[in-house]
Amino acid sequence: MQEPEILPSFEPRPPTMLPALGCFAAVLAVFMMCLLPVFLVDVMQTALLRLHLSGPAASLAVLAILLGSMINIPVYRVPRQEMQPEIVMGLVYWGMMAPQFRRVRQETVVAVNVGGCVVPALIAAWQVRHLLTIGGPTAMALLAVCALSIVVCWRAARPVAGIGILMPAFIAPLVCVGGTWLACRLWPGVGPENLAPIAFTAGVAGPIIGADLLHLRDLLRTPVGIMSIGGAGTFDGIVLSGVMAALLA
Numbered sequence: 001m002q003e004p005e006i007l008p009s010f011e012p013r014p015p016t017m018l019p020a021l022g023c024f025a026a027v028l029a030v031f032m033m034c035l036l037p038v039f040l041v042d043v044m045q046t047a048l049l050r051l052h053l054s055g056p057a058a059s060l061a062v063l064a065i066l067l068g069s070m071i072n073i074p075v076y077r078v079p080r081q082e083m084q085p086e087i088v089m090g091l092v093y094w095g096m097m098a099p100q101f102r103r104v105r106q107e108t109v110v111a112v113n114v115g116g117c118v119v120p121a122l123i124a125a126w127q128v129r130h131l132l133t134i135g136g137p138t139a140m141a142l143l144a145v146c147a148l149s150i151v152v153c154w155r156a157a158r159p160v161a162g163i164g165i166l167m168p169a170f171i172a173p174l175v176c177v178g179g180t181w182l183a184c185r186l187w188p189g190v191g192p193e194n195l196a197p198i199a200f201t202a203g204v205a206g207p208i209i210g211a212d213l214l215h216l217r218d219l220l221r222t223p224v225g226i227m228s229i230g231g232a233g234t235f236d237g238i239v240l241s242g243v244m245a246a247l248l249a
Contacts, residue, residue: 044239047246050196051127061123065239068115072228076110082223108219109226116230117208120238124204127197134194137187142198144186145179149206150214157211159218164227167211172241176202177248196246203245207238 044065048058112118131142152175157167180199184190190198212229219227230238 043247044243047196047200047243048123050246051123051200052130052193052197053123061119064119065115068119069113071114072111072226072231073114073118074109074111078108078110078219080107082106108224110216110219111226111228111231113228113230116228116238118230120204120230120242121208124201124242127201131194131197131201137189138191138194138198141180141183141187141190141194142201144183145176145198145202146205148179149176149202150210153206153210154214155210157207157215159215159222159224161223164222164224164231165212165215165218167207169240170244172203172206172211173199173244173248176200176206176241176245180245199245199248200242203241203243204238207241 044062045058048061049055051058053061128142132139149172153167153172156171157165160166176199179202180195183198184195208229216227
């Protein structure tokens with residue numbers, strides 16, 4: 001009787017992955033998080049320099065946006081019968097990937113954020129004054145692109161409980177850049193040096209007017225404790241759309 005063949009046994013081996021790889025990935029992630037603010041500031045400053053701002057003025061505007069993102073100015077209060085949730089997303093919304101309920105209040109506070117709304121609006125107002133002074137095709141292109149941006153933002157924005165009005169961040173910049181280039185084809189008299197100011201102005205006007213102001217009535221049907229226009233500060237759609245539009249135009 002033939003004995004069964006005994007095969008050599010193989011012990012399972014742990015995967016050959018160096019422990020240092022996990023440490024390296026963690027260090028790399030922290031390093032990238034540290035570089036992100038530096039990269040963001042550089043991008044913002046580059047975009048603002050395309051708006052005919054001087055170097056010191058652009059740096060001052062970036063600093064005002066960053067510091068002002070921590071300041072909300074209440075402008076209106078709406079009493080509510082039910083307790084309204086308020087979601088807080090941390091300093092300049094770094095905690096936006098893990099929002100938490102901080103408290104509830106029996107009212108809805110409408111506020112404006114200094115860094116996310118006031119500063120970009122002042123820069124856009126200065127651009128409007130400059131572009132309207134030029135007049136002619138430039139003024140027509142500005143009005144047309146701003147109207148297009150406002151309508152698209154109004155259609156794309158949606159109320160979200162606990163936060164307020166939200167809109168996909170990349171809609172406004174793409175619409176403003178595409179509308180600016182189309183306006184230049186319709187009005188050939190628009191100079192290339194005015195493309196970035198037109199796109200930036202429309203990128204700021206769309207989220208402020210179309211997404212926020214035209215949806216204020218929706219707040220009466222949305223449970224939210226505080227509705228801050230530009231409340232995401234540095235990462236708000238107003239700042240992002242204006243800066244990205246100025247860069248891409």
